[in-house]
Amino acid sequence: MTSAAEQPAPRKKTGRRPGGADTRRTVLEAARAEFAALGYQKASMRAIARAAGVDAALLHHYFGSKDKLFLAALEFPVDPRLIVDQVLAGDRAQVGDRVARFVLALWEQPTVRDRLLAVLRTAAASEEVAALMRGFMVTEVVSRVAVGLDVPQPELRVELVMSQILGLAMARYVIAVEPLASAPGEDLLPLLARAVQGYLVET
Amino acid sequence: MTSAAEQPAPRKKTGRRPGGADTRRTVLEAARAEFAALGYQKASMRAIARAAGVDAALLHHYFGSKDKLFLAALEFPVDPRLIVDQVLAGDRAQVGDRVARFVLALWEQPTVRDRLLAVLRTAAASEEVAALMRGFMVTEVVSRVAVGLDVPQPELRVELVMSQILGLAMARYVIAVEPLASAPGEDLLPLLARAVQGYLVET
CATH class of the missing domain: 1.10.10.60 (Homeodomain-like)
Structure with missing residues (x-):
């Protein structure tokens, strides 16, 4: 937990407003x-x-x-549920493209990317944080996307997409293997889009 | 580096045989x-x-x-170049199936899986180890597979496959999100195989 130790938490001061x-x-x-x-x-x-x-x-x-x-x-820089909208809104034939485009655009913003990677590193280092993230993602992302898909084992498929996004972030930004690390998003887009489309739509 | 600190390294004892x-x-x-x-x-x-x-x-x-x-x-439990053979040997139409089958079977062995995850965690925690792994994988795996593929940007595609394998290992065994963590390999096989096939073969 990043900043929990900054200062001892004053407790039981009832009536304080959460504004300050x-x-x-x-x-x-x-x-x-x-x-x-x-x-x-x-x-x-x-x-x-x-x-x-x-x-x-x-x-x-x-x-x-x-x-x-x-x-x-947890200092998430972006609401992961935005990705739910990318999946469920619009034409199902373009879902891979929408998800891939959304994820790659998100990573183009260095502050968002850095913060996402920090969350990822914290989760990798702490079973407690990993369990928290797991609970959140399953409740708020996986379940919500899955109900909108008409394929067998929708949760499994959504989690495969998440695993690809996670692995791509690790390989591109943490391990930073070339040519993947320096590849422009437009080169990755069609390849990632096809994989996501396969996971979420094709039976 | 896992066991480097176990005991101070005796140096310059020339003539010792590497057998003991x-x-x-x-x-x-x-x-x-x-x-x-x-x-x-x-x-x-x-x-x-x-x-x-x-x-x-x-x-x-x-x-x-x-x-x-x-x-x-680095105490790798398996030679990553075995995967090179899975890609390059046999019918190109089945490459996704061969790679997915190989990876999933590898993970079924708990000792291999635990050791692979330990290597992964070490690499995630240490930029030095990550750089080492990167150098090895690019030289011994990515380059070797890429020369055998007749698609545009073959290195990028191989690294996308590696990113999916890495992310799947993280999601299935480290984050352990359900239903992915408990899904039998046979449920994952066709989905992973299709993604790998798309990355390595389809243009």
Whole structure:
């Protein structure tokens, strides 16, 4: 958990609003602790609000839903559920192209990419963080995409796509093997698109 | 580097034979140091023999070639070049099936799988080890496979396959996301085979 140790969490100061920077940090620390202790599915907004000493309704107001609070707590630079829309919106014959285009464009932004890789490294180094990510991704991404696909074993197929995206990020940016590391996105696009299309659509 | 710190390396004891367990350890330590200092391509069997205090001809006799010494030094459980044979031997229309079958069968062996994952984790945690692996894989796997393919950008395609294999290993065994983690190999085989076939053969 990246910044949990920055400063000791003040506890049980009821009535604080989640608007200020200090309160935001307190809330995110409480969220990280709650998610780490219970996992994504079992952690609750109510318990996080209580631990942070803020009003639950205000927590909802400022952070939205549990998934948004989770992404903020783990410093995700992008909402992984955006990829759900890429899959389910539009023509099914173009789903591979849409997903590949979306992922490659995301990585073109160095700050987004760096932050995603940091999340990835943290998950690789910590079973606790890996379990958290797993719970989040299955609940918020895999299940949601899978219900919209009419192929056998849709969850397995979505996870194969995720495994390709993960492996490509590792090979391109962490291992940085050439020519893959320096290849322009436009060279990767048709190849990745075809693989994704095969996983998600073809039977 | 896994076992380099086990015991201080005795140096410059010339004339020792690489047959015994102590000498084997000394040679592997010298090899790890040489590979780490110069990278896979520039490291030489001669310099490793000199550092370990053994005869270069005997080093060749006991370890074979530089790539075999590298695999022994990094404790690779399997020669990655076996995959080269899977790609290049036999009917090109079945290459995806052969590669997917080979990889999935390899992972069914828990000791091989655990050792591969240990290598992967080491590479993910250390830029030095990652660079070493990169040098080895490009020289011994990517280049060799690529010359046998008649598609545009063959190296890029081989590396996309490697990225899928890497990502699948991470998702299935490290992140262990379900249903992917528990899916029988036979369920993954046709899906992985199609993706590999697309990368290596289709234009």
